Amino acid sequence: MTREDRPVIDEPVADFAIEELFLSRTDERGVIQSGNSVFARLAGYEWKELIGAPHRLIRHPDMPKGVFHLMWETLKAGHSFGGYVKNRSKDGRYYWVFAVVVPVEGGYLSVRLKPSAGVLDEVVKLYRRQGKAEAGGMTPEDSAKAVVQAVRDMGFWDYSAFMGYALGMEFTARAEAMGSFVPPGVRQFHEMGDHLGELMKEVKQVQDSFGRIRNSPANLIILGSRLQTNREAMKVVAQNYGLLAEELLRAISELAEGLEVLLNTAFDGRMGYCASFLYREAIEQFRLTEPNRETWGHEKEVEILVAALKRFSDAAIGGCSQIGSEVGRFTNLANQLRRQVSGLAVTRVICRIETAAIREETSGIDDVAEQLAIFQGELEQSLDRINLACQGLGTRADRLRAA
């Protein structure tokens, strides 16, 4: 019977306990090299059927191709991947896992836990939608893009933000269900996620506000050219304002780039932090329960697991210290922008003085000055909120380093 002919039974595999971690390692093409007994038991196969078989052996038809496309692209780029996967056991029943997959020497390693945090409900809906889209002809590549877009629509910055969040949630729910210790950094990282969300909103607000006054210098030049008197003075005001607007645009772009670096650092750190605890536990379980099978050497296997753990803990430690300096850099950019914004007040006042001096129709110029005033007010408020969020982030970064 081929994999495609095997039955699909819409029933979960019963014997998957929350404490159990499911483990497997493949070569570079996804061919199974080793695993733990939870893996073999849930898959429902003998070791001799598993070793040397492609991992797709346990693929469930409900899994959209787009998710695996995203996984392989991430792994091939040298990054780790986290995601929900529905698998099919040999008898056709299913079981869901949250998998954390990482490149290791000669291939990839995956450690999974049983999802229980309630995040899965949305994911099931998303996978169902993608399955239908793929059945209608959507390519795996486009489907992967749609998955990323869907998590963005859920409010995540991108897929990496989602996977770190989901892992943190799953890790916490599992630890609570088992009555075991939840490492303090998980909560710190989640709270940091809230501050980062605030920052994202504010930086977006700054960009939107700027978008509304972008054309004002050009408008001022046009309006000024129509004046009978003071035309030259208005031209100078408009040109200065144009230069200031360019500077502001540069500063706002730098702020957005700074935020991106900060987000990447924080999300990689969170993924590394949670994954390092997961892998540490998987190693303990593996050491205790897995014998030295003829197909692999126990010590070698543990060595590979420890190397993967080190990769995650380095990311967590690096992330924690880097977040502090990135917050500092970001705060400086915000302060610099604030100083530039004060320059706008000068332009606005000059604008008002010039228009007051002109005894002709000036309502257009007044409007521009008014727009500038609104922009400046909005920007100052946004920058105040950015400052506040940065302070919150700084405190979290300090607590994280301590944790």
Ligand SMILES: Cc1cc2nc3c(=O)[nH]c(=O)nc-3n(C[C@H](O)[C@H](O)[C@H](O)COP(=O)(O)O)c2cc1C
């Ligand atoms: C370390 C590792 C673990 C994997 N675990 C699973 C898994 O549990 N279930 C699964 O369906 N695919 C898993 N895959 C992905 C499969 O290799 C394969 O890409 C997927 O089943 C889709 O098969 P298809 O490309 O033939 O549609 C894993 C891959 C790697 C590298």
